[in-house]
Amino acid sequence: xxxxxxxxxxxxxxxxxxxxxxxxxxxxxxxxxxxxxxxxxxxxxxxxxxxxxxxxxxxxxxxxxxxxxxxxxxxxxxxxxxxxxxxxxxxxxxxxxxxxxxxxxxxxxxxxxxxxxxxxxxxxxxxxxxxxxxxxxxxxxxxxxxxxxxxxxxxxxxxxxxxxxxxxxxxxxxxxxxxxxxxxxxxxxxxxxxxxxxxxxxxxxxxxxxxxxxxxxxxxxxxxxxxxxxxxxxxxxxxxxxxxxxxxxxxxxxxxxxxxxxxxxxxxxxxxxxxxxxxxxxxxxxxxxxxxxxxxxxxxxxxxxxxxxxxxxxxxxxxxxxxxxxxxxxxxxxxxxxxxxxxxxxxxxxxxxxxxxxxxxxxxxxxxxxxxxxxxxxxxxxxxxxxxxxxxxxxxxxxxxxxxxxxxxxxxxxxxxxxxxxxxxxxxxxxxxxxxxxxxxxxxxxxx
Amino acid sequence: xxxxxxxxxxxxxxxxxxxxxxxxxxxxxxxxxxxxxxxxxxxxxxxxxxxxxxxxxxxxxxxxxxxxxxxxxxxxxxxxxxxxxxxxxxxxxxxxxxxxxxxxxxxxxxxxxxxxxxxxxxxxxxxxxxxxxxxxxxxxxxxxxxxxxxxxxxxxxxxxxxxxxxxxxxxxxxxxxxxxxxxxxxxxxxxxxxxxxxxxxxxxxxxxxxxxxxxxxxxxxxxxxxxxxxxxxxxxxxxxxxxxxxxxxxxxxxxxxxxxxxxxxxxxxxxxxxxxxxxxxxxxxxxxxxxxxxxxxxxxxxxxxxxxxxxxxxxxxxxxxxxxxxxxxxxxxxxxxxxxxxxxxxxxxxxxxxxxxxxxxxxxxxxxxxxxxxxx
Numbered sequence: 001x002x003x004x005x006x007x008x009x010x011x012x013x014x015x016x017x018x019x020x021x022x023x024x025x026x027x028x029x030x031x032x033x034x035x036x037x038x039x040x041x042x043x044x045x046x047x048x049x050x051x052x053x054x055x056x057x058x059x060x061x062x063x064x065x066x067x068x069x070x071x072x073x074x075x076x077x078x079x080x081x082x083x084x085x086x087x088x089x090x091x092x093x094x095x096x097x098x099x100x101x102x103x104x105x106x107x108x109x110x111x112x113x114x115x116x117x118x119x120x121x122x123x124x125x126x127x128x129x130x131x132x133x134x135x136x137x138x139x140x141x142x143x144x145x146x147x148x149x150x151x152x153x154x155x156x157x158x159x160x161x162x163x164x165x166x167x168x169x170x171x172x173x174x175x176x177x178x179x180x181x182x183x184x185x186x187x188x189x190x191x192x193x194x195x196x197x198x199x200x201x202x203x204x205x206x207x208x209x210x211x212x213x214x215x216x217x218x219x220x221x222x223x224x225x226x227x228x229x230x231x232x233x234x235x236x237x238x239x240x241x242x243x244x245x246x247x248x249x250x251x252x253x254x255x256x257x258x259x260x261x262x263x264x265x266x267x268x269x270x271x272x273x274x275x276x277x278x279x280x281x282x283x284x285x286x287x288x289x290x291x292x293x294x295x296x297x298x299x300x301x302x303x304x305x306x307x308x309x310x311x312x313x314x315x316x317x318x319x320x321x322x323x324x325x326x327x328x329x330x331x332x333x334x335x336x337x338x339x340x341x342x343x344x345x346x347x348x349x350x351x352x353x354x355x356x357x358x359x360x361x362x363x364x365x366x367x368x369x370x371x372x373x374x375x376x377x378x379x380x381x382x383x384x385x386x387x388x389x390x391x392x393x394x395x396x397x398x399x400x401x402x403x404x405x406x407x408x409x410x411x412x413x414x415x416x417x418x419x420x421x422x423x424x425x426x427x428x429x430x431x432x433x434x435x436x437x438x439x440x441x442x443x444x445x446x447x448x
Numbered sequence: 449x450x451x452x453x454x455x456x457x458x459x460x461x462x463x464x465x466x467x468x469x470x471x472x473x474x475x476x477x478x479x480x481x482x483x484x485x486x487x488x489x490x491x492x493x494x495x496x497x498x499x500x501x502x503x504x505x506x507x508x509x510x511x512x513x514x515x516x517x518x519x520x521x522x523x524x525x526x527x528x529x530x531x532x533x534x535x536x537x538x539x540x541x542x543x544x545x546x547x548x549x550x551x552x553x554x555x556x557x558x559x560x561x562x563x564x565x566x567x568x569x570x571x572x573x574x575x576x577x578x579x580x581x582x583x584x585x586x587x588x589x590x591x592x593x594x595x596x597x598x599x600x601x602x603x604x605x606x607x608x609x610x611x612x613x614x615x616x617x618x619x620x621x622x623x624x625x626x627x628x629x630x631x632x633x634x635x636x637x638x639x640x641x642x643x644x645x646x647x648x649x650x651x652x653x654x655x656x657x658x659x660x661x662x663x664x665x666x667x668x669x670x671x672x673x674x675x676x677x678x679x680x681x682x683x684x685x686x687x688x689x690x691x692x693x694x695x696x697x698x699x700x701x702x703x704x705x706x707x708x709x710x711x712x713x714x715x716x717x718x719x720x721x722x723x724x725x726x727x728x729x730x731x732x733x734x735x736x737x738x739x740x741x742x743x744x745x746x747x748x749x750x751x752x753x754x755x756x757x758x759x760x761x762x763x764x765x766x767x768x769x770x771x772x773x774x775x776x777x778x779x780x781x782x783x784x785x786x787x788x789x790x791x792x793x794x795x796x797x798x799x800x801x802x803x804x805x806x807x808x809x810x811x812x813x814x815x816x817x818x819x820x821x822x823x824x
Binding site for chain 2: 138
């Protein structure tokens with residue numbers, strides 16, 4: 001295994017450091033419930049977590065489990081097991097990580113002890129998928145249910161209009177909104193059947209209120225990174241997405257993101273940056289290398305701070321009326337599609353999947369970001385096993401070049417460290433920072 | 449008529465040949481040519497609106513580096529191949545482009561292609577992934593939007609009678625293709641897999657009426673053949689899009705006979721008719737969405753979703769299945785382990801050829817297939 005000295009990451013915020021105490025408490029509660037044989041739902045990003053909370057479901061995120069396995073350096077074991085079954089190394093490494101986990105679970109009759117969480121992800125009583133972001137997500141739970149655990153599956157299908165279709169045309173809007181509404185109704189019917197519980201709409205509304213309150217603090221925190229020097233880097237950013245996944249709708253999450261906002265605001269007011277000498281302000285595209293998050297610290301040691309990430313960025317799509325919480329869930333997805341058009345639909349070819357992340361950012365958004373965050377370079381992580389998120393990086397690089405912002409596309413993976421080449425990546429990062437120096441002095445950037 | 453130039457067995461239909469034909473057809477008919485990729489948007493609607501539907505195909509092994517200016521190196525080599533050709537202006541005969549949201553890469557090809565090289569008309573035919581009633585309703589509405597857009601482009605309103613008649617001709621062609629497939633159910637197949645492939649490639653370019661003449665003529669000729677005496681290893685091909693006979697020819701060189709397939713230019717397109725329930729759009733939804741067996745569509749968990757492959761393998765008395773998957777083709781790569789194990793349980797071995805859409809190195813592919821065919 002390619003263990004880099006960058007495999008351990010340093011974080012700067014006291015709030016994210018506190019997660020070390022907060023999350024184990026949460027996972028212990030989860031474990032107790034699992035051991036009481038409560039059913040566990042495996043879910044994907046794109047499934048409204050508020051809905052899971054409203055059904056008081058125990059849930060796990062195999063994607064997030066993949067990131068934890070990667071950062072604890074156990075993903076290669078699971079990935080290898082999946083490859084032995086015939087799953088291609090080209091498939092999403094979050095998926096192959098899950099498949100390897102499932103295989104070992106079936107063989108041993110219990111969660112593999114190598115799992116980073118006690119009891120691993122347990123065994124799923126139901127699988128809640130989503131076609132949000134990418135297509136392998138349709139196949140992932142289908143394969144899990146076919147091959148390993150015969151759990152029932154429901155996957156949502158959040159289609160959005162392609163870039164050259166006007167979403168403001170009322171007929172088009174109705175065409176897509178009808179699908180979103182009926183699909184959500186199907187998801188709720190599935191959940192009611194599987195849990196034997198009726199959805200409590202009032203409870204859902206309250207959960208969503210807290211969820212959106214937390215998201216608003218999170219969004220406002222990210223905006224504080226416009227400050228020079230930037231008060232927060234990527235190691236804190238990527239770590240801080242976890243409460244959003246597990247504690248969403250809880251008061252704990254609201255407190256966490258509020259404290260984070262206050263801490264970052266305080267750092268801005270005191271002029272405390274991630275580095276003492278901030279020379280380069282970068283935007284990050286793609287998924288991070290979870291097994292080598294110290295790459296961000298390495299960059300910081302060279303005076304380069306990532307101040308904006310396209311991935312997991314919350315946006316403000318949650319600013320919707322909560323009177324009818326089900327319609328609010330639909331409108332959140334729809335608002336995302338509308339915003340994407342506003343942000344420069346001509347450059348958003350992936351819009352059929354209304355994902356916030358990926359290599360794409362509309363032209364209008366890109367120029368706004370460059371100006372507001374004082375960006376002088378873009379790092380694009382081309383993930384070998386995730387084409388969905390890295391697709392579009394070349395396209396975005398072309399447009400950034402027109403704004404005289406240089407980009408570096410470097411290859412590796414989000415969970416599979418076999419694709420990481422320490423020396424080569426460091427060399428390329430150094431050379432890239434020199435390119436930024438030249439660009440700052442008026443040098444020309446490759447144009448297309 | 450252009451098709452008259454082609455006598456079965458004398459000229460092979462291929463990407464290069466089809467592109468020559470379509471240029472001639474365009475000149476002869478003065479109709480706009482609409483290129484389509486993937487099988488969800490019905491060519492019948494394109495034809496009934498007064499345009500010529502043309503199936504876009506690739507050139508295996510072609511240098512894809514012209515695509516590097518727009519897309520990353522990691523990605524379906526088929527899509528990169530098409531995009532490289534678009535970047536080089538090789539599709540200058542197209543007046544319009546219709547791409548279905550089949551898989552991620554094809555969907556995104558649409559955006560990149562139309563952004564950098566816009567055409568006079570383009571449409572992304574959006575397709576849900578599950579087969580729920582609301583997904584079917586979406587598909588049905590999408591048919592309406594698609595028809596409307598294409599009518600706006602051609603300036604010709606679709607007459608329901610004409611659309612119905614076009615579907616009838618396409619159905620007649622489907623029946624004829626199935627008759628040709630049936631010729632391979634015999635102990636000694638009357639037609640080679642590569643020959644059938646040639647016949648199917650013609651469907652991508654010839655207007656339906658001409659294709660019907662062509663199929664009838666081909667069928668007559670084939671029926672006159674005498675069956676060979678020998679029992680041969682009977683192979684089924686399953687997998688990603690295949691628009692070159694290369695794999696079929698390699699299998700034939702090893703002594704095997706491709707007796708049937710489950711590929712998208714192949715039998716997936718022909719195994720069923722568009723039903724005739726009385727509502728054209730329900731029928732097109734049933735055919736192009738529900739019945740079209742692309743693994744990108746979610747048919748739920750369980751190996752039952754492969755039963756149609758097993759049934760076909762039994763119907764054609766298949767000895768072994770050759771899987772062919774293009775690099776980064778996620779839908780097929782996900783299904784492979786489950787399909788392989790299911791077929792094995794049923795006594796049908798499977799071998800996988802993982803290819804970057806070049807069929808190279810051919811020696812290595814051939815060696816693997818020789819060893820596989822020798823088993824039977």
